[in-house]
Amino acid sequence: MKQEIKVYRNLMGANEEWAAKTREVLKEKKITMINIIGSPGAGKTALLEKIQTFLKGRLRFGVLEGDVETTRDAERLATLQIPVSQLLTDGACHLEAKLVHYALLDLPLDELDLVIVENVGNLVCPAEFDIGEHAKIAVLSVTEGEDKALKYPLLFRESKAVILSKIDLLPYLPFQMDVCLAAVKQIKGDVPVFALSAYKSEGMQAWVDWLLTFSEKK
Amino acid sequence: MKQEIKVYRNLMGANEEWAAKTREVLKEKKITMINIIGSPGAGKTALLEKIQTFLKGRLRFGVLEGDVETTRDAERLATLQIPVSQLLTDGACHLEAKLVHYALLDLPLDELDLVIVENVGNLVCPAEFDIGEHAKIAVLSVTEGEDKALKYPLLFRESKAVILSKIDLLPYLPFQMDVCLAAVKQIKGDVPVFALSAYKSEGMQAWVDWLLTFSEKK
Numbered sequence: 401m402k403q404e405i406k407v408y409r410n411l412m413g414a415n416e417e418w419a420a421k422t423r424e425v426l427k428e429k430k431i432t433m434i435n436i437i438g439s440p441g442a443g444k445t446a447l448l449e450k451i452q453t454f455l456k457g458r459l460r461f462g463v464l465e466g467d468v469e470t471t472r473d474a475e476r477l478a479t480l481q482i483p484v485s486q487l488l489t490d491g492a493c494h495l496e497a498k499l500v501h502y503a504l505l506d507l508p509l510d511e512l513d514l515v516i517v518e519n520v521g522n523l524v525c526p527a528e529f530d531i532g533e534h535a536k537i538a539v540l541s542v543t544e545g546e547d548k549a550l551k552y553p554l555l556f557r558e559s560k561a562v563i564l565s566k567i568d569l570l571p572y573l574p575f576q577m578d579v580c581l582a583a584v585k586q587i588k589g590d591v592p593v594f595a596l597s598a599y600k601s602e603g604m605q606a607w608v609d610w611l612l613t614f615s616e617k618k
Numbered sequence: 619m620k621q622e623i624k625v626y627r628n629l630m631g632a633n634e635e636w637a638a639k640t641r642e643v644l645k646e647k648k649i650t651m652i653n654i655i656g657s658p659g660a661g662k663t664a665l666l667e668k669i670q671t672f673l674k675g676r677l678r679f680g681v682l683e684g685d686v687e688t689t690r691d692a693e694r695l696a697t698l699q700i701p702v703s704q705l706l707t708d709g710a711c712h713l714e715a716k717l718v719h720y721a722l723l724d725l726p727l728d729e730l731d732l733v734i735v736e737n738v739g740n741l742v743c744p745a746e747f748d749i750g751e752h753a754k755i756a757v758l759s760v761t762e763g764e765d766k767a768l769k770y771p772l773l774f775r776e777s778k779a780v781i782l783s784k785i786d787l788l789p790y791l792p793f794q795m796d797v798c799l800a801a802v803k804q805i806k807g808d809v810p811v812f813a814l815s816a817y818k819s820e821g822m823q824a825w826v827d828w829l830l831t832f833s834e835k836k
Contacts, residue, residue, distance in 0.1 A: 439657045440741050440770065441762020468742060470768050491772065493711060493742035521769070522740055523658050524686060524711035543761040543784065544659020550688050551739070552658065554709065566761065572790050574817070599792070 415529060418497035422504060422532025426515075432615040433504075433515040435531055437555055438539030440521030443565040443598055445473045447539065448516060450598040452480055454608040459615060461514035462507045466495040468520055483507055494525035497532055514615055523548065527555035534618045535560035542566050542573060542595075546580035549587045556587040561594065561610060568597040633747060636715035640722060640750025644733075650833040651722075651733040653749055655773055656757030658739030661783040661816055663691045665757065666734060668816040670698055672826040677833060679732040680725045684713040686738060701725055712743035715750055732833055741766065745773035752836045753778035760784050760791060760813075764798035767805045774805040779812065779828060786815040 426433050436444050448463055455461060462483035465474040474486035485503045487495055500517060507515065517533060519526040527536065538559040540548050543566055549556040556562065562584055570577075577595070584593055592610055596603030644651050656662050666681055673679060680701035683692040692704035703721045705713055718735060725733065735751060737744040745754065756777040758766050761784055767774040774780065780802055788795075795813070802811055810828060814821030 439659060439739070439762075440766055441657060441759065468770055468772075470765075472765055472769065491742075491746075493740070520742065521657070522711070522742055524709075524738065524740055525743070528709075541659065541761065543759065543787070544657075547688075547690055548658055551690065552686055554686075569761070569787060569790055572787055 415497045418501045419530040419532035422497060422501045425501075425504060425509070426532065426534070429509045429512075431509060431512055431515055432618055433517065433533045434611070435517045435519055435526070435533035435536045436539055437519045437523070437526045437536055437559070438521065438563075438565075439523055439541065439544060442521070442539045442541040442544070444518050444521070444539050445476055446598040447563065447565065448477060448482070448518060449480060450601060450604055451516070451608060451611075452482055453601075454604050455514075455611075458612060459513045460511055461516055462512045464500060464503050464507070464515060464517045466517065466519045468492070473518065483512070489520060493520055493522050494529050495519050495531055496529060500531040514611075523552040523555050527552075527558050535614065537561050537563060539563045539565055540580075542570055542575050542580070546576055547583055549580075549583040553587045556584060556591070559588065559591065560614070561592045561607075562588075563607060564593060564595040566597060566599070567595050567602060568600040633715045636719045637748040637750035640715060640719045643719075643722060643727070644750065644752070647727045647730075649727060649730055649733055650836055651735065651751045652829075653735045653737055653744070653751035653754045654757055655737045655741070655744045655754055655777070656739065656781075656783075657741055657759065657762060660739070660757045660759040660762070662736050662739070662757050663694055664816040665781065665783065666695060666700070666736060667698060668819065668822055669734070669826060669829075670700055671819075672822050673732075673829075676830060677731045678729055679734060680730045682718060682721050682725070682733060682735045684736055684738045686710070691736065701730070707738060711738055711740050712747050713737050713749055714747060718749040732829075741770040741773050745770075745776050753832065755779050755781060757781045757783055760788055760793050760798070764794055765801055767798075767801040771805045774802060774809070777806065777809065778832070779810045779825075780806075781825060782811060782813040784815060784817070785813050785820060786818040
């Protein structure tokens with residue numbers, strides 16, 4: 401029992417040290433880093449593809465793409481000429497700070513203002529790990545139901561903004577927006593919530609404006 | 619390094635021992651147990667609500683409902699008069715065999731033919747753990763995209779059937795069914811795939827027929 405606790409502390413300590421090193425790099429290079437967390441298929445990569453259109457000429461951004469296996473998402477972004485690296489966890493359910501740190505150093509940092517990390521698709525584990533980011537952002541698809549903030553509260557508690565994705569599907573879902581917003585509010589008070597559809601380019605502007613302001617003020 | 623490996627082995631060993639105990643109970647009581655695994659909001663609970671209608675008079679079933687926090691899903695099933703217990707992981711991302719074992723013993727086993735475990739919403743971690751079940755079943759919502767079998771291969775490799783849920787939304791999605799089925803086939807060959815909508819009661823019969831046959835033959 402004693403050994404188990406010791407191992408856990410060592411791992412967490414190492415993670416925090418790497419996160420601190422990442423924060424130093426970000427400060428030196430004047431870069432904002434956000435950590436996008438959501439379920440598999442919540443639309444995280446589609447969101448990044450669309451952000452590019454809205455940020456063009458305003459912020460230069462790169463992406464660290466976290467996945468268990470495959471380089472599919474990084475390939476999607478690379479075709480858009482976004483600087484991107486793929487982080488493979490080889491079966492693990494979240495990104496750790498050390499992996500993020502080394503991948504960050506390989507991006508062209510002098511040419512970037514913003515780094516967006518897309519974490520492994522998972523509402524539980526990624527919320528527990530500090531990777532040196534300025535903000536965690538929760539992405540929840542309206543197809544997942546209204547109650548996810550109550551069922552996975554840590555992520556919503558840790559997030560500085562919440563994105564409700566795929567709102568173009570609302571007419572076809574038994575989804576009650578007021579119930580969902582009340583659940584988010586119960587967990588995280590007045591966190592900003594951005595309802596949008598990357599697929600239909602709806603609601604993107606408000607979210608990108610928040611991102612620009614956050615990047616300046618952080 | 620040596621300590622870390624030792625702790626991991628101890629934990630896995632214990633999990634397998636509890637899974638073996640569960641298998642003994644299931645054998646003695648002639649009960650089939652399946653382990654439903656899918657993303658948050660993939661429609662796992664909705665599927666269980668609907669299964670009841672189709673199994674009525676054919677198989678008596680109970681549910682072990684796994685969640686990180688809250689008893690919301692168990693409450694949904696309890697209103698349908700399904701014997702159900704809630705398993706809370708208190709932040710952990712999957713169900714372990716010991717928790718499942720004790721919860722199983724508290725169900726009215728002499729009155730059941732089938733126990734359905736709904737795991738924590740997560741495509742990564744639950745796939746790694748044997749809880750003594752006869753089959754893992756992957757649930758993938760068509761809203762999550764075609765590529766999930768490639769991105770989370772362990773779950774699909776471990777599953778004896780795949781459910782493609784929420785097909786009532788297909789007309790509104792850029793989802794290519796043939797691409798999705800090819801991805802599943804690439805990972806798991808000729809695993810049976812059931813495309814259905816619990817919400818609209820479409821495609822339920824084929825899945826329930828498979829479940830009945832599996833319960834007899836297992």
